[in-house]
Amino acid sequence: MPMPDNVDATTPKFLRDKYAIVGVGETDYTRGSTQTTRAKSTRAMATHAVKAAMADAGLKASDIDGMLSYQSNDSVFSPFVAGDLGIRLNFYMDVFGGGSSTEALIGIAIGVIEAGMCKTVVIFRSMNGFSQVRIGGTGARAAAPVSGDMLHSRSYGWQSAGQMFAPSFMRHMYDYGTTAEQVAAVRVAHSHHASNNPKALYKKRVTVEDVVTSRMICKPLHLLDCCVETDNANAIIVTSAERARDLQHHPVLIRGVVGRCCKPRVDMHYQTGPISTVAGHYAKEILWPNAGVGPEDVDLTGSYDAFTFTTMLQLEDYGFCKKGEGGAYVSDGTIKLGGKRPNNTSGGHLCEGYTHGIAMVIENVRQLRHDADDSCPIGPDGKRRHTYDYREGGCRQVKDAEVSANMGWAMPGTGSALVMRRG
Amino acid sequence: MNTSIIDETTGRYLPIQYPEEMPFWKAAQQRRLVLQRCDDCRKVLYPIGPTCPHCGSNKFTWSEMSGRGVVHNFVVYHKPWVPYYRDRVPYALVQVQIEEGPRLTTNLHGVSVSDVRIGMEVEATWEELTPGVTLLQFKPRGGK
Ligand SMILES: [Zn+2]
Numbered sequence: 001m002p003m004p005d006n007v008d009a010t011t012p013k014f015l016r017d018k019y020a021i022v023g024v025g026e027t028d029y030t031r032g033s034t035q036t037t038r039a040k041s042t043r044a045m046a047t048h049a050v051k052a053a054m055a056d057a058g059l060k061a062s063d064i065d066g067m068l069s070y071q072s073n074d075s076v077f078s079p080f081v082a083g084d085l086g087i088r089l090n091f092y093m094d095v096f097g098g099g100s101s102t103e104a105l106i107g108i109a110i111g112v113i114e115a116g117m118c119k120t121v122v123i124f125r126s127m128n129g130f131s132q133v134r135i136g137g138t139g140a141r142a143a144a145p146v147s148g149d150m151l152h153s154r155s156y157g158w159q160s161a162g163q164m165f166a167p168s169f170m171r172h173m174y175d176y177g178t179t180a181e182q183v184a185a186v187r188v189a190h191s192h193h194a195s196n197n198p199k200a201l202y203k204k205r206v207t208v209e210d211v212v213t214s215r216m217i218c219k220p221l222h223l224l225d226c227c228v229e230t231d232n233a234n235a236i237i238v239t240s241a242e243r244a245r246d247l248q249h250h251p252v253l254i255r256g257v258v259g260r261c262c263k264p265r266v267d268m269h270y271q272t273g274p275i276s277t278v279a280g281h282y283a284k285e286i287l288w289p290n291a292g293v294g295p296e297d298v299d300l301t302g303s304y305d306a307f308t309f310t311t312m313l314q315l316e317d318y319g320f321c322k323k324g325e326g327g328a329y330v331s332d333g334t335i336k337l338g339g340k341r342p343n344n345t346s347g348g349h350l351c352e353g354y355t356h357g358i359a360m361v362i363e364n365v366r367q368l369r370h371d372a373d374d375s376c377p378i379g380p381d382g383k384r385r386h387t388y389d390y391r392e393g394g395c396r397q398v399k400d401a402e403v404s405a406n407m408g409w410a411m412p413g414t415g416s417a418l419v420m421r422r423g
Numbered sequence: 424m425n426t427s428i429i430d431e432t433t434g435r436y437l438p439i440q441y442p443e444e445m446p447f448w449k450a451a452q453q454r455r456l457v458l459q460r461c462d463d464c465r466k467v468l469y470p471i472g473p474t475c476p477h478c479g480s481n482k483f484t485w486s487e488m489s490g491r492g493v494v495h496n497f498v499v500y501h502k503p504w505v506p507y508y509r510d511r512v513p514y515a516l517v518q519v520q521i522e523e524g525p526r527l528t529t530n531l532h533g534v535s536v537s538d539v540r541i542g543m544e545v546e547a548t549w550e551e552l553t554p555g556v557t558l559l560q561f562k563p564r565g566g567k
Binding site for chain 1 (some may be wrong): 499500501528558
């Protein structure tokens with residue numbers, strides 16, 4: 001949708017449109033990068049992804065002087081990746097975190113450039129999420145010592161992400177009458193999108209029936225309510241809108257960011273406040289005023305889908321529908337390609353691959369460039385001729401996409417968000 | 424203090440017992456539920472902590488709870504992560520809102536997982552994990 005007329009797009013307070021994403025890149029989404037003849041390290045994958053993002057932007061090593069990454073004690077640090085690529089850094093930081101990191105780090109990148117600490121920042125996430133540290137709770141993560149808020153949970157057999165988050169879904173069903181079938185529609189939509197994404201690990205379209213008859217993992221969560229685990233690295237490059245104008249692609253401008261906004265008590269989410277409300281309830285009070293747009297202005301969304309219901313809860317609490325109506329919103333066709341506001345057009349973490357949120361931002365950057373990497377034919381100018389035919393194996397470009405919103409999720413109590421627009 | 428991984432004898436994780444939590448664990452061994460009640464605002468704090476998040480006071484008294492509550496929420500686990508649960512799935516995890524206010528997360532004993540409901544009236548029961556660790560659990564009120 002076009003930007004509303006009555007918005008002051010230059011308000012310096014919010015730095016609206018002053019910074020841009022100019023490059024994106026990733027490795028293939030694989031399972032078992034360390035099970036092939038030679039293990040792929042997180043360092044090798046990160047270097048590949050950053051190099052791809054630089055090539056995408058048309059930037060040389062000497063153009064990059066900032067680097068940010070996030071990880072959970074499972075990945076390479078920035079200086080190694082910079083060293084491999086001949087990048088001399090004026091700023092770097094590697095932070096702890098998962099699904100609420102990408103949007104937050106974009107905000108930090110804006111801050112450090114604004115502060116004059118560096119000029120152009122690469123953000124990456126590199127993870128062997130299938131072969132090494134599996135988020136599902138098996139392998140190395142399951143053997144970690146217990147501490148903090150796990151103190152009173154692990155003895156009760158409560159430890160994986162699915163187990164930790166599922167209570168939000170259960171209580172939402174109780175509070176609002178949401179059904180497993182409604183929430184399964186998220187998997188259905190994302191699987192349709194993935195079928196038009198050559199990069200996606202799971203390209204097969206599924207039905208609501210497939211989801212609700214799949215094995216129960218943690219009632220009310222079925223196997224197909226849960227995302228895929230993969231090995232991959234992804235990178236994005238942030239710089240000023242001014243520099244963006246000289247680069248390869250149509251710039252994608254950053255309207256507003258929220259970083260790791262929290263509910264009143266995050267460590268014990270289930271002990272305080274309504275369980276069926278998530279951090280977006282608070283984050284939306286920062287996101288929309290800072291971005292100068294509202295949910296109604298957004299053409300497509302990227303909502304963290306480690307599980308089907310995390311997408312539903314976030315879309316609801318960021319105000320894309322009324323509180324309690326998330327089940328209807330995700331199952332009435334709105335979030336599918338061809339619908340009013342498609343969500344996770346790449347197939348997301350449920351189907352494309354698991355990246356702790358960064359891939360959903362990359363997808364929306366490509367969407368706002370009008371350059372989704374689907375199977376549509378490429379013209380003589382090197383640009384895709386999108387057909388907007390969303391049948392299986394076809395197009396996944398959202399027509400005339402102008403404004404997008406991304407919603408990252410660390411846990412029910414913590415989230416980050418980002419609004420971007422086509423420059 | 425046990426900071427290690429899965430306990431070999433029981434096949435499950437044992438809770439770490441930090442010094443500031445010892446009144447809770449010692450009472451548990453006597454099958455009594457005690458939590459911190461703020462001396463200033465009189466609210467009961469949970470999780471166990473150094474200050475009252477309601478009023479900022481750091482004066483509190485370990486106080487006996489009724490042990491009675493209502494199931495506020497639950498989920499049912501079908502996948503075991505540690506040896507202990509291998510032949511015990513599916514098992515329920517509940518958030519019980521006790522009469523004094525806080526919600527405590529435990530398993531629910533004495534009822535089939537298919538009968539667990541939000542709103543069920545429950546009371547504290549105790550599970551001895553090791554001679555040094557007794558774990559709070561809940562069961563339907565009046566049940567076994
Ligand atoms: Zn108090």
